[in-house]
Amino acid sequence: MSDFTSVAKTSDLAPGECMTVDAGGTSIALFNVDGTFYALDNTCAHKGGPLGDGFCEGHIVKCPWHGWPYDITTGECTRHEGEKVHAREVQVVGDDVQVRV
Numbered sequence: 616m617s618d619f620t621s622v623a624k625t626s627d628l629a630p631g632e633c634m635t636v637d638a639g640g641t642s643i644a645l646f647n648v649d650g651t652f653y654a655l656d657n658t659c660a661h662k663g664g665p666l667g668d669g670f671c672e673g674h675i676v677k678c679p680w681h682g683w684p685y686d687i688t689t690g691e692c693t694r695h696e697g698e699k700v701h702a703r704e705v706q707v708v709g710d711d712v713q714v715r716v
Protein backbone atom coordinates (compact mmCIF):
# COMPACT_ATOMS: atom_id res chain seq x y z
CA MET A 616 0.00 0.00 0.00
CA SER A 617 1.32 3.42 -0.89
CA ASP A 618 1.80 6.20 1.61
CA PHE A 619 1.76 9.97 1.72
CA THR A 620 5.11 11.71 1.40
CA SER A 621 5.85 15.31 2.41
CA VAL A 622 6.78 17.34 -0.66
CA ALA A 623 6.46 21.02 0.34
CA LYS A 624 5.22 23.53 2.86
CA THR A 625 1.99 25.36 2.12
CA SER A 626 3.97 28.62 2.09
CA ASP A 627 6.19 27.32 -0.72
CA LEU A 628 3.47 27.66 -3.35
CA ALA A 629 1.18 30.67 -3.75
CA PRO A 630 -2.34 30.36 -5.20
CA GLY A 631 -2.28 30.21 -9.00
CA GLU A 632 1.22 28.76 -9.15
CA CYS A 633 2.83 25.39 -9.75
CA MET A 634 6.15 23.76 -9.03
CA THR A 635 8.02 20.52 -9.48
CA VAL A 636 8.63 18.41 -6.39
CA ASP A 637 10.15 15.03 -5.63
CA ALA A 638 7.96 12.46 -3.92
CA GLY A 639 10.10 9.50 -2.98
CA GLY A 640 11.96 9.57 -6.30
CA THR A 641 8.89 10.35 -8.41
CA SER A 642 8.73 13.74 -10.11
CA ILE A 643 5.42 15.42 -9.31
CA ALA A 644 3.81 18.64 -10.53
CA LEU A 645 2.25 20.39 -7.53
CA PHE A 646 -0.45 23.05 -7.93
CA ASN A 647 -2.20 25.54 -5.69
CA VAL A 648 -5.63 26.44 -7.04
CA ASP A 649 -7.24 29.06 -4.80
CA GLY A 650 -5.65 27.53 -1.72
CA THR A 651 -6.34 23.88 -2.58
CA PHE A 652 -3.36 21.72 -3.48
CA TYR A 653 -3.35 19.20 -6.35
CA ALA A 654 -0.68 16.91 -7.75
CA LEU A 655 -0.15 15.32 -11.16
CA ASP A 656 2.61 13.16 -12.51
CA ASN A 657 5.15 15.57 -13.96
CA THR A 658 5.21 14.04 -17.44
CA CYS A 659 3.00 15.42 -20.20
CA ALA A 660 1.16 12.73 -22.17
CA HIS A 661 2.33 14.32 -25.43
CA LYS A 662 6.14 14.18 -25.28
CA GLY A 663 6.91 14.24 -21.59
CA GLY A 664 7.05 17.96 -20.88
CA PRO A 665 7.32 19.00 -17.21
CA LEU A 666 3.86 20.16 -16.14
CA GLY A 667 5.31 21.59 -12.92
CA ASP A 668 6.96 24.24 -15.11
CA GLY A 669 3.69 24.89 -16.93
CA PHE A 670 1.41 27.91 -17.08
CA CYS A 671 -1.58 27.91 -14.73
CA GLU A 672 -4.89 29.62 -15.32
CA GLY A 673 -7.63 28.68 -12.89
CA HIS A 674 -7.80 24.88 -12.77
CA ILE A 675 -6.00 24.48 -16.12
CA VAL A 676 -2.25 24.04 -16.62
CA LYS A 677 -0.67 24.32 -20.05
CA CYS A 678 2.39 22.24 -20.75
CA PRO A 679 5.44 24.49 -21.20
CA TRP A 680 6.62 22.60 -24.30
CA HIS A 681 3.69 22.62 -26.76
CA GLY A 682 0.78 23.92 -24.73
CA TRP A 683 -1.41 20.87 -24.17
CA PRO A 684 -3.94 21.93 -21.50
CA TYR A 685 -4.80 19.71 -18.54
CA ASP A 686 -7.47 19.90 -15.86
CA ILE A 687 -5.36 20.15 -12.71
CA THR A 688 -8.07 18.48 -10.63
CA THR A 689 -8.34 15.33 -12.77
CA GLY A 690 -5.25 15.15 -15.00
CA GLU A 691 -7.41 14.98 -18.13
CA CYS A 692 -6.24 16.81 -21.23
CA THR A 693 -8.97 19.26 -22.18
CA ARG A 694 -7.94 19.43 -25.86
CA HIS A 695 -7.24 15.79 -26.73
CA GLU A 696 -9.95 13.44 -25.49
CA GLY A 697 -8.62 10.33 -23.78
CA GLU A 698 -5.19 11.79 -23.05
CA LYS A 699 -4.41 12.25 -19.39
CA VAL A 700 -1.74 12.22 -16.73
CA HIS A 701 -2.09 10.45 -13.41
CA ALA A 702 -3.61 12.58 -10.65
CA ARG A 703 -2.19 11.98 -7.19
CA GLU A 704 -3.99 12.27 -3.88
CA VAL A 705 -2.90 15.25 -1.79
CA GLN A 706 -3.39 15.98 1.90
CA VAL A 707 -2.32 18.95 3.99
CA VAL A 708 -1.27 18.24 7.58
CA GLY A 709 -0.54 21.45 9.43
CA ASP A 710 1.62 23.36 6.94
CA ASP A 711 2.90 20.17 5.33
CA VAL A 712 1.74 19.27 1.80
CA GLN A 713 1.81 15.52 1.29
CA VAL A 714 1.32 13.47 -1.88
CA ARG A 715 0.42 9.80 -2.10
CA VAL A 716 3.04 7.85 -4.03
Ligand code: FES
Nearest residue numbers: 659662664678681
Ligand atom coordinates in the same frame (compact mmCIF):
# COMPACT_ATOMS: atom_id res chain seq x y z
S1 FES B 1 5.28 17.71 -24.35
FE1 FES B 1 3.55 18.66 -23.43
S2 FES B 1 2.46 19.54 -25.07
FE2 FES B 1 4.15 18.54 -26.01
